[in-house]
Amino acid sequence: MRVIASYNIKGGVGKTTTAVNLAWLSSREGRRTLLWDLDSQGAAGYCFRVQGRAHGKRLLRGKSDAADIIRSTSYDGLDLLPADFSYRNVDVLLHDEKQPLNRLQKVLKPLKQDYDIVILDCPPGLSLLSEAVFRAADMLVVPTLPSILSLRTLKMLIDFRKEHAIKDLQLLAFLTMVDRRKKLHNDVIESSLRAQSWMLEAFVPYASEVEQMAERREPVAAYAPHGRAGTAYMALWQEVCKKSGLSPSPQSSRSC
Known part of the structure; x- marks a missing residue:
């Protein structure tokens, strides 16, 4: 089972949009996929029309099993572990644990035989939860705006x-909300930054269909x-x- 986190210290960069679309694309290829919404806003659950309880x-704290909380979505092979507003206190909850950085790993461990891919939709910030994500994930996928503050x-x-x-922990960043009409965005795309080993070639443009995702409540890659x-x-x-070394073949993905 591979664990991929959609993460950035900065907010408003498209972490949830990234997590939702990558999870859908993973399941479409035949992989058993779980999306864990770690943000108290519950935006990933909203996009899949799944509401979490407290x-x-x-x-x-290990008093509930993830398997009892996981909900199916309307897409085959794609399940959701929804967030709820209690996640706003997750750093406090982790702080009270003896090994806080291992807590997410312990939650996911019993699910290894059930899923090929787990995608974490992470809240912004650099916190105790972030460090627990770094311990649990195999890879961080970091959506990054072509702006000075986001690059910082x-x-x-x-x-x-x-x-x-x-x-x-493998780290892969990519540019998102790219508007080729803006000089700064073009400068960033054409800069030496794109040659870094941790920067992906693919980038996501600023497009109206992305803004429609919350209204349509489904992945962009599904409706457009x-x-x-x-x-x-x-x-x-x-x-x-x-x-990440994942096979593109749905059949071979069962052995991940």
């Missing part, structure tokens, strides 16, 4: 990973697969699979 405290927080994340010697954003997310997922 379970965060019991789940993170990306550097902070890369420096944090290096300083704390988190060697087993041939649009600019839909094809961009497909290219992004293919590159993530390649970088």
Whole structure:
């Protein structure tokens, strides 16, 4: 089972949009996929029309099993572990645990035989929950705006990973909300940043179909697969699979 986190220190960069679309694309290829919404706003659950009950405290303290909370979506092979408003206190809950950084791993461990891919939709910030995500995930997929502040927080994340010697955590960033009409966006795309080993070639454009996702409550790649954003997310997922060593074949994905 591979665990991929859609994460960024900065908010408003498209983490949930990324998580929802990658989870849908994973399941479409035949992988048994679980999307765990870790954000108290519950946006991923909203997009899949799944509402969570107040379970965060019991789940993170080991008093509830994830399997009892997981809900199916309307898409075959795609399940959701929904968030609820109690997740706003998740750092406090983790702080009270003896081994807080291992708590997410313990929740996921019993699910290894049930899923090929787990995708974590993470809230912004650099917190105790973030460090627990770093411990539980195999890879961080980091949506990054082509702006000075967003690139600055990306550097902070890369420096944090290096300083704390988190060697087993693969980090892959990509540019999102790209508007080719803006000089800064074009400058970033054409800069040496794109040549970094941790920067993906695929980027997601600023497109109206992305803004419709919350209204339609379904993945962009599902309702507009041939649009600019839909094809961009497909290219992004293919590159993530390649970088992580995932087979593109649904049949072979059962052995992940």
